[in-house]
Amino acid sequence: MREINVNLITDVVEKLCIEANVHLPSDVKCAIKNCRACEDGDIACGVLDNIIENFEIADNECVPICQDTGMACVFLEIGQDVHLVGGDLREAVDEGVRRGYTNGYLRKSVVADPVRRGNTGDNTPAMLYTEIVPGENVKITVGPKGFGSENMSQIRMFKPSAGLQGIKDFILEAVETAGPNPCPPMVVGVGIGGTFDKAALLAKKALMRPLDSENPDPFYADLEKEMLEKINQLGIGPQGFGGKTTAIGLNIETLPTHIAGMPCAININCHVTRHKSEVL
């Protein structure tokens, strides 16, 4: 049994909130640069050049890449041999978000009530996901999620008879419907299977996976490649101004599901796909 004080989790969440919002992950930078090299239209190239210049400014001057510094999605993978001490875990995570968004000069974008609104003033609460895993470590991932792209996400409960073609059509439909709104080039996270709620979580987790990785199942790895290619034939292009680069990545995550169903969730992200992890 290893004891970990929740104050340590507060400190790490604070740090990760700031770093994730300021420094774009290298796999995302690399994907954007690769797409720039393949793009040929004047406006499309100009947009991608500006996007590259933007993340370089953010890196060098330690300022947020995007003004929508998002809701703080926090994923904790907690080893089953860990005993968390020193206070309430949920409060410790929120305190980390509070400090990160205040000390990092990040935007506070959370309202206390979905209908009656009212900004909470400190970007809390975090969207917290905990998972118990083997071992005695705690892995913390912070993925700030902007809502220009979150608003373009979709979920659908398919009949199994819809099959693979149903999933493929849905992915293209979701990207087509999103159009210029989620700040393309976008990243597409697809969750297939599980239950209604699990499919959505899978789609979110798909966005946290590096863009230079692939699904370990060759069937889904091939589907990732095929759908990215098809999306990039739609012509939406950078910012929707027309061009080849509509998406810079597409990841699929799956789970077993019920004999009667085939849930599919599509979580759309922008080119500022942010996530940062640390293991305690």
Added chain:
Amino acid sequence: MEKRITLPLTEELAKTLKAGDSVLLTGTIYTSRDAGHKRMCEALARGEELPFDPKDATIYYVGPTPAKPGAVIGSAGPTTSGRMDAYAPTMMSVGARGMIGKGARLPEVVEAMKKYSGVYFGAIGGAGALLAKCIKSAELIAYEDLGAEALRKLYVEDMPLVVIIDSEGNNLYEEGRAAYLAKQGK
């Protein structure tokens, strides 16, 4: 080739701008997004004046991050304009001609743009650090309680924008994509 333009956005200037034009914009603009627009339209409905003179004004749909010490403003890229569609025709009806944002607009907004010679400019979504460099001054003018959504008066220099929808209703989202697909032979 980029066009350099200086505000205010008079009717004459608006009519020279065409969908697909890259522009470098200089002048005074006002920031507002969801909550600010709601308040302004409620004020107009009560017959009250707006916190700024809307004649020939340009509104930037943005909620910036807080300024670091010594900085004019934090990161300041556009938010999705479609959420302001409910308010945009009202704002144009009192003279606010320019809009800066990103994303699609409803047909009724385009109709209002044709009626009032409005122009919809696109700034690059997600390029908040880059766009902040063009902002030379920022002053809070109203609705301070809205935080990031408060109304600010900004002075911008050579802000890089693209005309998405012009005063005749031409739309780069449709034309740019069609042109790309035509080039690919699709």
